Amino acid sequence: MSGTGLFLCFFLIIHLLGNLQLFLPPEQAREQFNWYSHLLSGNIIIKTVSYVLYISIIGHTIYALIITRKNAAANGTKYAYDKRGTASVWYSRNMGLLGTIIFIFLIIHFKDFWYQYKFTDLPLDAKGHKDLYTIVTKAYQQLWYVLVYEVALLALGFHLLHGFFSAARTLGVFHPKYVRWVKTLGWVYTLVIILGFMAMPIFVYLNGLS
Amino acid sequence: MKLSLKIWRQESFDAKGSMISYQLDKVSSDMSFLEMLDLLNEELVQKGERVIEFDHDCREGICGQCGIMINGRAHGPLSNTTTCQLHMRSFKDGDTIYIEPFRAEAFPIIRDLKIDRKAFDHIIQAGGYISTSTGQPPEANSILISHDNTEAAFDAAACIGCGACVATCKNSSAALFTSAKITHLALLPQGKLEAAQRVINMVDQMDTEGFGHCSNTEACEVECPQDIAVLHIARMNYEYNKALVFKP
Numbered sequence: 020m021s022g023t024g025l026f027l028c029f030f031l032i033i034h035l036l037g038n039l040q041l042f043l044p045p046e047q048a049r050e051q052f053n054w055y056s057h058l059l060s061g062n063i064i065i066k067t068v069s070y071v072l073y074i075s076i077i078g079h080t081i082y083a084l085i086i087t088r089k090n091a092a093a094n095g096t097k098y099a100y101d102k103r104g105t106a107s108v109w110y111s112r113n114m115g116l117l118g119t120i121i122f123i124f125l126i127i128h129f130k131d132f133w134y135q136y137k138f139t140d141l142p143l144d145a146k147g148h149k150d151l152y153t154i155v156t157k158a159y160q161q162l163w164y165v166l167v168y169e170v171a172l173l174a175l176g177f178h179l180l181h182g183f184f185s186a187a188r189t190l191g192v193f194h195p196k197y198v199r200w201v202k203t204l205g206w207v208y209t210l211v212i213i214l215g216f217m218a219m220p221i222f223v224y225l226n227g228l229s
Numbered sequence: 230m231k232l233s234l235k236i237w238r239q240e241s242f243d244a245k246g247s248m249i250s251y252q253l254d255k256v257s258s259d260m261s262f263l264e265m266l267d268l269l270n271e272e273l274v275q276k277g278e279r280v281i282e283f284d285h286d287c288r289e290g291i292c293g294q295c296g297i298m299i300n301g302r303a304h305g306p307l308s309n310t311t312t313c314q315l316h317m318r319s320f321k322d323g324d325t326i327y328i329e330p331f332r333a334e335a336f337p338i339i340r341d342l343k344i345d346r347k348a349f350d351h352i353i354q355a356g357g358y359i360s361t362s363t364g365q366p367p368e369a370n371s372i373l374i375s376h377d378n379t380e381a382a383f384d385a386a387a388c389i390g391c392g393a394c395v396a397t398c399k400n401s402s403a404a405l406f407t408s409a410k411i412t413h414l415a416l417l418p419q420g421k422l423e424a425a426q427r428v429i430n431m432v433d434q435m436d437t438e439g440f441g442h443c444s445n446t447e448a449c450e451v452e453c454p455q456d457i458a459v460l461h462i463a464r465m466n467y468e469y470n471k472a473l474v475f476k477p
Contacts, residue, residue, distance in 0.1 A: 086442050090400035093441030095334045099237070099248045100327035102301030103397050106308075106448035112399050114444065185445040191467025193460050 020086070021186035023079040028183060028208070030072055035215045041155070042222060052155075053148040056136065080122060087115055110177035111185075117178040124171035131158055159223035168220045176213035183208060230256045230322035234269065236281055237329040239338050242345075246338065248327070258318040262305065263288060263295060265317055266328075283342040290314040290454060293389030296396070297342045298329040303393035303452040311391065311454040331396035335403070335439045348438035349390050349406060355434035356427035357410040359419050378416050385413035387455040394449035394457075400441030405449040407435050408465035409457045415468055425472035432469055 037059075040051045059065045110117065132155065135141065141149040158164055183205035192201055232253045239246030253269050260268070263285050270280040286294035295312040299305035305315040320326065330338050335348040388409035395403050411428050414420030420427075443462055450459045 086444075090402075090441035090444075093334050093401040093439055094399075095332040095336065095338075095401070096246075098298060098301060098329055098332060099235070100298075100301045100329070103303070103399065103448060105302065106397055106451040107446040111444070111446040181445070188445045188459075188463045189466055191463055191470050193463035193467050195460065198460060198463070 020079065020082055021189040023075040023082070024182050024186045026071065026075045027079065028179065028186075030068075030075075031179075031212050035212055038219060039215070041152075041219050045156075045226065049144060049150070049152040050146060052152040053144050053150055054146065056151045057148040060136070076125065080118070083115065083118060108181075111181045114178060114181060117174045120171060120174040121178060124167070124174070127167065156223050156227065159220045160227045162224065165220040165224050169217055172213055172217045175216075176209055179209040179212065180205065230258060230317070230320070230324075232256055232265075232320065232323075233325045235325065235327045236341070238281070238341055239330075240340065242337055242339060246341075248329075256317055258316070260317045261288065261313055262299065262315040262317065263313050281342065282340045284344070285313060288313040291389060293391040293454075296331055296344075296391040296393055298327075298331060298396060300327050303331065303397040304391075304454060308451050309454055309456045311389075314454075331392050333392075333395045333401035333440070335401065336392060336395065344392070346390070346392050348440070349392065349403070351438055352403065352407055352431055352434045353410065356423070356430040357414070359414065360423060361419070372418050374418060382413050382416040385409045385416070385457065385461055388413075388453075388457050389455055391454060393452045393454060395440065397448045397452040398441065398443075399446060399448070400444055402443045402449075403435050403438070403440040404443035404462045404465065405453065405457055405459065407431050408461040411465045411468055412461045415464070424468060425476045428465065428468040428472050429476065432465070 037055055040055060041048055043051055104112065132151070135154055136149060136151050141151065141154065144150045144152070159168075184202050187198075187201040187205075192198055234251040234253055235248045236251060237246055238249045251269060253265070253272070256265055256268065263283070266281060266283060273280050283297060284294045286292040288295075290311040290313055293311075296304060297312050299312065299315070304310055304312045306319055307315055328342065330336075330342045330344050332338075336344045336346055339345050386409070388406060390406060392406070394405035395401050398404075411424075411431060414427065415424045445459070445462070447459050450457065
């Protein structure tokens with residue numbers, strides 16, 4: 020879980036940096052964003068990394084299912100009265116639920132952008148690149164679609180908040196000093212990634228209104 | 230004070246259990262929780278009923294024998310306290326108290342509130358010791374150990390093996406117990422020699438016994454009567470990963 024999880028964390032940084040181009044003025048953003056998408060799709064290194072990404076997502080999910088089954092089997096009969104939740108934070112106990120929300124979101128996300136870009140004929144922009152920018156901005160013009168993204172990103176945020184430090188634990192970071200660093204880094208990382216991603220659909224939506 | 234109690238009664242290992250209600254008057258707030266159960270058992274004996282069986286030994290909070298789920302929390306509402314050190318002043322007159330055994334697939338219920346914690350013994354047998362010739366105690370200063378290390382090892386060795394960590398864990402993981410034993414020995418020069426083989430054997434045994442995986446919710450540290458730190462789990466993972474890489 021920790022290896023695939025941390026790779027996915029690393030991927031999110033790259034994904035966020037690339038998507039920052041959406042914040043440029045519309046015409047410049049279109050050109051930049053489409054050029055960037057074209058650059059990624061043609062690069063052999065990026066192609067290799069993308070396969071690692073697919074494997075990580077699938078591996079992370081399947082291993083989570085296996086562990087969840089084992090853990091369910093390890094629980095004996097249910098408690099008649101259960102207040103164990105008072106001893107830990109809710110998101111640490113609900114990684115599976117948060118993960119499911121993220122997984123459903125990923126299906127929507129892949130279908131609407133990744134599949135469209137890779138397997139359909141999109142109109143080209145002035146530079147002759149596939150016009151993914153229009154697809155993205157059109158999608159975020161719908162309020163319900165923006166809301167779906169915001170909810171899914173919140174789920175991702177709590178997933179990261181627990182996942183990042185939990186991965187460090189699994190890898191064996193036990194020194195109290197570095198444990199504190201990891202915890203702080205986890206918070207900073209989560210806030211930057213999630214607030215960054217959450218701002219994008221809202222920015223595009225508000226841009227479309229004016 | 231007057232209490233209404235709902236207690237898990239189960240005839241035997243394979244019998245079906247259920248929560249049974251009892252009324253108990255004349256409970257003093259100075260009583261320990263186990264003394265309150267003694268009082269109830271006295272009444273049951275006078276009525277000719279079978280007493281409620283529960284584990285206990287020292288009643289001083291150091292043996293790790295007692296351990297029950299009280300109002301849905303391991304060892305009751307206080308953090309870092311054993312059941313025997315919980316007193317009735319933590320409850321109010323007229324309260325309803327739910328009393329259940331620790332539950333996990335690896336801890337089968339023997340009767341009522343008594344559980345079988347043999348799985349912990351098996352984990353210890355898998356490596357929770359050092360191989361050494363017995364005999365006279367060696368000269369104390371022949372192997373030097375820094376004060377910090379002694380203290381850290383003792384912090385881990387303070388685990389009394391009550392099983393509250395397993396009972397409170399949503400995954401019924403024994404990671405806190407196992408890691409405390411591993412850290413305790415890995416920090417001392419006598420234990421370092423077999424550290425790699427020990428961590429692999431003990432972690433494998435933990436899986437064999439049917440405990441779940443640790444997902445770092447940290448609930449175990451809150452409920453642990455000895456306040457064993459979750460960072461021991463991180464050290465166990467470190468020792469385990471190191472052993473996997475460097476083991477001959």
